[in-house]
Amino acid sequence: MKMMNSDRREILKSAAMAAAGSLVTGGSLPVVQADPGVADLPDGEGLTWNKAPCRFCGTGCHVQVGVEDGRVVAVAGDKAADVNKGLLCVKGYHVGGILYGEDRLTEPLLRQDDGTLKAISWDEALDIIAKRIFDSPQTFAFYGSGQWTIPEGFAAQKFMKGGLSNNHIDPNARLCMASAVTGFLGTYGVDEPAGCYQDLDECDVLITWGNNPAEMHPVLFSRVTDRRSRGEKVRIIDIGTRRTRTTDAANEYLNMKPHGDVAIALGIMHLLIENNTYDTSFVKDHCNFRAHPESGKTLMGEAISEDEFRKRIAEYTPERVSELSGLSVEQIRMLGDLFGDRNIRITSLWCMGMNQHTMGTAINTLVHGVHLLSGHFGKPGDSPTSLTGQPSACGTVREVGTLSHALPGGRVVANPEHRQQCEEFWNVPEGRINGTPGYHTVKMFDQFTMPTDEGGDITTMFVQVTNPGQTLPNLNKLFNDKEQLADKFLIVSDVYPTPTTALANLILPAAMWVEKNGMFGNSERRTQQWFKMVDPPGDARDDCWMTIAIARKLFEMGHEGMQDKDGEFIFAVKDESGEEIPIWEFEHYYDTNVDKHLFEEYRQFTTMKHKNLAPYEEYVKARGLRWPVVEQQDGSWRETRFRFSGFDDPFVAEGEEFDFYHSSTKDGKAQIWFHDYEPPPEMPDEDYPLWLCTGRVLEHWHTGSMTRRVTQLSRAMPTGYVEMNKEDAKDANIRQGETVVVESRRGSCQLPVWIDGRGRPPRGTIFVPFFDETKMINNVTLEAYCPISKQPDYKKCAARVRKMTEADS
Amino acid sequence: MPISGLVLTFDSPVEQNQEALDAIKAIPEIDLGQANDRKLAIVVDSDDTIRDREIWDTLQQITSVTNVAIAMVAFDSECEEEASNDTNSQDDTPEDTQGANRTNV
């Protein structure tokens, strides 16, 4: 045990007091100032410091990682990082602890017929996987995540689409931000936010749409609340279905019914037109109108005239919107007036509330439409901005395109020209890439857990860096059935045992975070890089290496797809003398920087949709760079804060104020969409009278598989719970802390009740976080999804709460 | 020697909980910080993880304290040892602290 000197102890104590004090006085700010004593600690005496992005949320804070004797011993906020300027939230402070849970997976494990697990060698594991794929390459599926690093995602993508000609690759990000992607595509013709975090520093009004950044993106939210403590005026309007810590910091809370957001956005647009307060010149110069054709819903829809738009939006009077949304007519008029005022700057923020929605694409395009129609767009502080929950949902999933329909750099498999471009970059024969999109997540698991003789045509699945056994909706249908199916083979690479490894046939021990090189891309288009700092435990290895090693086995078995046009291995890396480096052998994997090779290959794709990236070495020097990153005449590289805006975006022609240069109408204009309101797919009824909403908590990251291993975080939030309204609990004779059964038509879950807890749901509503694997709320949720994005709705279904005694009877 | 910044939430405004405040003040490792409505900031600076745990349990058992939240913990090797020790524990309270109820492979 090391002893702390008294100065350092005092510094840490005052930092701890400041942190606790900020929570108390700020009401909702779980953010702490970087400890200057830690951040300024010099290297030496065996202690070294290196930068890395935080492992957790899409905010993308940078940390300084202190390493001593091959072990992470300290973590500090990185003061040089523009994203967080030295701040970290409570999870970020404990990020080092996630490496050292006692039950790390350290060797490949193969499940035996009697259900037990037997340790096997890596070579045996790779042989088993390669044989299954070789025997049936088209019934293999690869399921990854927004925690895949950029090179990991790129390798998986190339392996599947450029190697196996198989598009059954999808990420868990389908469950969290697919609707944001389709919203951006439908509106601008290209994905990802136009603005950046600077919008939060400059807005006069922040509207959170079903979003709780105070807990989910705490450091980001602190940028807004810190402005208040400096005396600036920022008005926060929280539109939600329950009160949260964000509500505590808000000036106004607007309680909407589930799906009310769609009506509210339509109501704002109605008022902008009715009051003639919309931005006529912005709309005339930069926007078109759009809606779904009568024949059905499509991503790009069809053009409608402004008159047609006016006619349709006229139906959404404040009175009707009030009825649909639950807001008062005055509240809707207040929002209409706000957007009609161009002397203020308005930023909208959203995340899962709008994305996990059966009208996910619709509500995303509608909120963009509100900003476009009102002209609150493209100036610092005037922005529609979606956030991501995972550290590289943007960098890996959206940019590398690890979705079943996509290719790197904003290309899609269905487009022959795109396929040809990718085949050229990958130097694989023409026709190698399959033109039919693969299965999206829900379909993929449905096919995997369906008996083969009933049409379940996915027989082998490889899951990396995610925990679908806890996160899929309606687990009884989409995951738990796997247990009965002897011919289905589940391979899971992870760092700890999870509900997914519990059903796995083969478990692979993975390296995590600073145990490997990596690159992430955060919510503001910022690409970040870090180096491996410590060794993984036991025989745990990099996910990227696993993909390459499997590919190599297939290459050696003679699988043609593992060869490029010249007959070389598709992941061949050569040294300066032209000799191939055997990176598929783990002892040689770090003979070169594989991440750098893959990134430089991937970088070629990024110019096609103006998502240009700089060379790898630029990211080594920086705390991330926001794309498009373009080279200047002096050889330096310049990032972009505001896309499509002439004052900052290098791809907007000189003198132009705006240019939506990937417009789907090819006229430089964005699309303002109309969608009719539709009710949720399942509503409370006599048998299941409550709305169930699920989500996350501050202390735990997603399924808690990492954060529940950190004592301090686990203590702070030890167990899942159901939040209930006080009156609802009283009516049902349910007491604080009592364990109850939460159930739906699909399944049930036992949880302790928290009344008037951190979140306060209105009558008729309950909330359950999904971080606790011992209390699987996704047995209860619904798998209905947005027809365009295929993203399921975890935010609303019909449920009931029963006392244990009633449930028993 | 863990150092942590905690936020205690009471079931009523802090100043109405004199008895509880006296009990907290009586713990020598605790420094009291700012209070606001039902919330109180404190810092715990204990000699070892066992004592830290005792203090944590004591705080949680105070009847009028409804929640104990961590604002910051000094992260160093001691914390990891502590985490490792805790995962071996099978008699943690509350019932679902880590270790006892996680997936086994």
Ligand code: SF4
């Ligand atoms: S969890 Fe998110 S907000 Fe917290 S430190 Fe990490 S990146 Fe920042």
